[in-house]
Amino acid sequence: MSHTVGIRQAQKQKTRQALLDAALRLLEEQSLSSLGLREVTRAVGVAPTAFYRHFRDTADLGVALVEETLGSLHLTIGQALREPYDEARIERSVALVAELVRASPAHVRFIARERHGGVAAVRAAIGEQLDRFSEEVAAAFAGEPESAGWSGEDLRMLAGVYVDHMVMTASSFLEAGSGGEDKVRALAVRQLRLISLGRRHWLDGP
Amino acid sequence: MSHTVGIRQAQKQKTRQALLDAALRLLEEQSLSSLGLREVTRAVGVAPTAFYRHFRDTADLGVALVEETLGSLHLTIGQALREPYDEARIERSVALVAELVRASPAHVRFIARERHGGVAAVRAAIGEQLDRFSEEVAAAFAGEPESAGWSGEDLRMLAGVYVDHMVMTASSFLEAGSGGEDKVRALAVRQLRLISLGRRHWLDGP
DNA sequence: ACATCGAGTAAACAACCGTTCTCCGAAGAA
């Protein structure tokens, strides 16, 4: 038994990826619930029936797209969270979001659009991933001296605020385009400063 | 010339409203970009061609739906903002959102779904309305003693955080259903407390 | 070398779509 992937499997993954890429491009101007199976296969240049070799339907493709977009992000976020809590941390995390949006805007648009979109399975998949992010952020916060005395519940609340804000910031970067990028960045930084200020005084006396 | 609406106009508005209602119901399980013209007229019980008497296409209907949902809300929000800034203000505003979601969940779902949805005109209409809300909240904040020394830019930033949080809370109420309502309410209240804390210390020395 | 597997093809299906054109009949204006 060889561990090489084999010509066959390699070709399959190739067209599968082509389907995902084409779908992502088509989803820049519409929602997943209106994305047609034939539309995708036509863009790739394969027969409509070939679609079924990879996905049950477009909803299934959507779930795969969620995995592709958010699955690989846990590692990146994890590394960023390991960095020390200094003055420039806020700027760095916002810059990370900005770079992510610039690197793959279609992926970000897809997540923002389908997070509350019309396909239940995709909504659930995105929600699950975002919850995982919240848990990871909460775990990172728990190890910081600033979180001394915080309850686990409050930590998860705080993490949720940060995650939600990051998603919203990414969406704002998209809407603003390359022109208003600096404006969005400055706004996001000030909002994060506000939240950090709230965090610092969370345990102040009544 | 009589100022009575006339049987004719009244009937037109009636079917127009029926189209809007039917569309809103259909949009609970899909996105606007996949909503068919025939689908809507079938649900109402009129001929497909009757649709054109009221809307150019489904995107046009979507814009009308935005107006119906958010247009009447400015008055409600305005009244709530005129209330004094006491201890229970946060709970009251969250309760207002909860009641709004309970009263017309389909409208709220529509806004949350199409805010980043696949129809540009509708996205723009929602963004415009939300910007108006932000301006109104900022104007209300400007008249409060807690905002002394705040720049106009910072006030709009703060107002944006509150508006975004309200939209997000409304969406959370929807996802949670009637079962997890208390959980969402408690979470939203704590998040707002965090933000208020940041607001209170915004002008603290460096 | 040979039988099997399976990704992709081709054709056909009924169902549905948005849009146009023509017409009807009640409401409104004279």
Next chain:
DNA sequence: TTCTTCGGAGAACGGTTGTTTACTCGATGT
């Protein structure tokens, strides 16, 4: 009353949709 206006009905159009069935043909495992 007579004439006009206009919301809605009806039929038909070309085009697209998802899905099924039968097929090809090169990679795969023995």
